[in-house]
Amino acid sequence: MQDKFNMDGHKLLWHLDRVHEWQQGKRIAPLHLDMGISTGCNMACRYCYGVIQGRAGYGTDKKGRFNMPKEAILRTFQDAKDIGVRSVALIGEGENTLNPHLYDALEFARSIGLDVSLATNGISIQLDRLDVLLTSLSWLRVNISAATPKTFEKIHGVTQFDRVLGNIRAMVAAKKAHGWPCTIGLQMVVTKENMDDIVPLARLGGELGADYLVVKACSDTPEGTLDAPKEEYLEIEPLLREAERFSTSAYTVAIKWHKLTNAGLKDYKVCFGTQFILAVSGDGSVFPCGHWFDIRRDEFLMGNVIETPFRDIVASERYWEVQQRIQTVDVNHDCESNCRQHYINRFLAPIKADPIHKNFV
Numbered sequence: 517m518q519d520k521f522n523m524d525g526h527k528l529l530w531h532l533d534r535v536h537e538w539q540q541g542k543r544i545a546p547l548h549l550d551m552g553i554s555t556g557c558n559m560a561c562r563y564c565y566g567v568i569q570g571r572a573g574y575g576t577d578k579k580g581r582f583n584m585p586k587e588a589i590l591r592t593f594q595d596a597k598d599i600g601v602r603s604v605a606l607i608g609e610g611e612n613t614l615n616p617h618l619y620d621a622l623e624f625a626r627s628i629g630l631d632v633s634l635a636t637n638g639i640s641i642q643l644d645r646l647d648v649l650l651t652s653l654s655w656l657r658v659n660i661s662a663a664t665p666k667t668f669e670k671i672h673g674v675t676q677f678d679r680v681l682g683n684i685r686a687m688v689a690a691k692k693a694h695g696w697p698c699t700i701g702l703q704m705v706v707t708k709e710n711m712d713d714i715v716p717l718a719r720l721g722g723e724l725g726a727d728y729l730v731v732k733a734c735s736d737t738p739e740g741t742l743d744a745p746k747e748e749y750l751e752i753e754p755l756l757r758e759a760e761r762f763s764t765s766a767y768t769v770a771i772k773w774h775k776l777t778n779a780g781l782k783d784y785k786v787c788f789g790t791q792f793i794l795a796v797s798g799d800g801s802v803f804p805c806g807h808w809f810d811i812r813r814d815e816f817l818m819g820n821v822i823e824t825p826f827r828d829i830v831a832s833e834r835y836w837e838v839q840q841r842i843q844t845v846d847v848n849h850d851c852e853s854n855c856r857q858h859y860i861n862r863f864l865a866p867i868k869a870d871p872i873h874k875n876f877v
Contacts, residue, residue: 521701523730523770526859531602534792539867544791545600545830550806550856552608552798553589554615556581559637560673563661563705563734563742565806565852566609581610582799586617588822590624592796593632595826603631603654609809610798613640622652635659635703637672638680646690655699657730658684661707663716671710681724688725701728706776708745711752718759718769728768731759733775735852744853749776780853784865786843789857792864796821802829804842807852815841 528535528547537544557566596604604625606612613636615621625632631654638658641649649656660680662668668677687700702721706714714731721729736744756771763769790804797809800822808816818838819829829835845851847861 519768519770521699521728521730521768521770523728523732524772524774524859526863528792528860528863531792534600535864535867538788538791538864543831543836546794547602547792549596549601549604549794549796550607551592551604551796552610553584553606553612553618553621554581554608554610555798556583556614557609557611557637558614558639558674559611559676561637561659561661561705562671562673562709563707563744564609565735565737565742566809581614583615583617584798584800585822586620588800589615589617589621592821592826593621593625593630594628597628597630599827599830601630603633605633605635607633607635608796608798609806611637611640612798613637613642619645619648622648626652633657638683639674639676641683641687643683643686646687647694650687650691650694650696650698650700653698655701656687657701657703658726659703659705660684660717661704661710661713663713663720667710667713671707684724684726692725699727700725701730702726704729704731705734706731706745706749706752707734708743708748711745711748711755714752714755714759715762718762721769722762722764722767726767728770729759730770730772731756731776732772733780733854735854736780737852738849744780746779749779775854775858778854782847782851782858782861784861785847786865786868787845787847787851787857787861788843788864788868789861790842791839792860793857795856796826802826802835804838805856807855 531547534544534547612618622632632652633655634653635657661671665677669675691698691700704717718729733749734742734744736742760769760771795803795806800820802818802821803809803816816838818835
């Protein structure tokens with residue numbers, strides 16, 4: 517069954533106006549922000565990039581957690597809308613539901629017509645505010661990489677499996693009862709420790725009433741800090757095919773085949789994608805992508821939305837100096853594997869190459 521959510525690809529074809537401006541060398545606004553509003557988390561996932569950067573992990577919701585101030589969140593949303601950002605995903609190195617201003621921020625986003633989504637571990641959903649959550653978000657995704665309590669504790673570092681399932685059921689029930697349009701999905705990051713849960717989780721997602729389950733590769737550091745599978749991904753194709761068969765007209769099991777079968781290697785040399793997809797840390801820092809949150813930070817920090825309006829950061833010379841510097845990075849040596857910009861980079865690289873005899877279509 518076709519993946520209607522286009523999980524194993526990108527959607528730049530629907531934003532060719534911005535791509536054309538980029539081709540012309542114009543200083544474009546990013547199409548999308550991955551934005552954190554908290555640096556803390558109440559899980560300690562084995563595959564978490566934030567944990568290895570020392571910027572998130574279990575206990576930091578109580579020890580040193582920083583929540584972005586409400587004023588900074590709202591101003592960034594408004595600036596993003598005004599300069600032409602078309603979507604914001606609340607995806608950060610921390611768990612954004614821990615920020616007490618989340619629901620007010622979502623209501624504000626809805627009021628200005630900003631397309632917003634949320635990735636969450638599903639523990640701290642406020643069930644009494646589902647009306648705000650599910651009417652303000654285009655989609656909500658619960659990151660759950662296990663189908664049993666035992667594997668859940670091993671992968672996520674906490675014993676909250678039943679609570680997360682209960683919150684998913686509550687959100688699905690509320691959505692159906694009120695006809696709210698928010699897509700509710702699940703995400704599984706495949707590691708060496710949870711491969712046996714792929715098929716059971718595909719089954720469970722359908723039983724929970726989710727709209728989709730996306731199964732993806734684990735992004736890793738250049739040094740392989742997370743010991744992410746590579747060859748092992750090629751060996752589990754039968755499991756992935758079996759998981760796909762749980763798809764129905766109402767429920768999609770989407771496998772990110774390209775990232776699961778590329779051994780973490782990029783088939784392009786230059787990253788142009790950060791001009792289209794940008795990252796904002798939970799502490800307000802703006803970077804080309806999340807890989808640089810705590811690596812070569814001084815080189816790639818563009819500004820901080822708490823101190824400087826987002827619109828001014830994007831218009832600054834510093835912003836464009838960093839965007840140029842990104843293009844000198846060795847993407848297969850200095851970057852994380854299967855990064856956020858990977859799919860659009862595969863689309864942009866041939867365009868930038870300007871092929872010989874290009875008029876012979």
